[in-house]
Amino acid sequence: MKTDWKATHLDLHRFTHLGGEFKADTPLSQLPRVLEACLSVPDIGQRLCPWVLRGELRSVAGLSQAWLHLRAEWTAVQTCQRCLEPMDIPIQVDRWFRLVADEATALAEDDDCEEDLLVMSDEFDAQALLEDDLLLAMPLVPRHLDCHAPLSAALEDDLPHPFAALASLKTPKQ
Numbered sequence: 001m002k003t004d005w006k007a008t009h010l011d012l013h014r015f016t017h018l019g020g021e022f023k024a025d026t027p028l029s030q031l032p033r034v035l036e037a038c039l040s041v042p043d044i045g046q047r048l049c050p051w052v053l054r055g056e057l058r059s060v061a062g063l064s065q066a067w068l069h070l071r072a073e074w075t076a077v078q079t080c081q082r083c084l085e086p087m088d089i090p091i092q093v094d095r096w097f098r099l100v101a102d103e104a105t106a107l108a109e110d111d112d113c114e115e116d117l118l119v120m121s122d123e124f125d126a127q128a129l130l131e132d133d134l135l136l137a138m139p140l141v142p143r144h145l146d147c148h149a150p151l152s153a154a155l156e157d158d159l160p161h162p163f164a165a166l167a168s169l170k171t172p173k174q
C-alpha cells in the first residue's frame with residue numbers, strides 16, 4: 001500500500017481507487033484557523049491532532065462511487081463563556097463524503113441526497129477539510145457542564161459566534 005500521500009495535494013482519483021489511507025498527527029501550528037479559534041495557552045501550537053483519511057470505491061446499482069472517510073479526535077482549549085476560565089473540549093470528527101465530478105453536480109444533487117458531497121480533485125487539500133470539520137465540531141458557546149459562575153441570561157443571548165457563517169454553509173448532515 002502506498003504511504004506517500006500528501007495531505008495538502010491529494011489525488012482523490014488514485015486515493016479512492018487504491019483504497020488509500022492517510023494518517024497523521026498534525027500539530028496545531030499547521031492548522032492556523034483552528035489555532036486561532038483556540039485559547040492561546042502555552043505550547044498550544046505543538047498540540048497534535050491525530051487524524052485518518054480513507055478512500056474507497058463502492059458499487060451502487062452497478063455504478064462506481066468514490067467515498068472519503070475523515071476521522072479525528074482531539075482536545076481543543078477554549079474559554080468557558082460562563083466563568084471565563086480555560087476549558088479542555090474533546091472534539092470528534094467522523095464524517096463520510098461522496099465524491100462527485102464537479103461543482104454543478106454537487107449543487108444539483110445536494111438537496112436530494114442524505115450524504116455530504118465533495119468535488120473530485122487531483123490536488124485536494126485534505127488538511128483544509130480537516131480544519132473545516134474541526135471548526136464545525138467545536139461548540140458554538142463553550143461552557144463547563146458544571147460551572148461555578150452562571151452567566152446572566154441577557155449576556156448569554158448576545159454571545160457572538162465566530163463560526164456561525166461557516167456552520168451555516170457546511171453543517172454536517174445527520
Ligand SMILES: [Zn+2]
Pocket residue numbers: 080081082083084085143144146147148149
Ligand atoms: Zn466555566
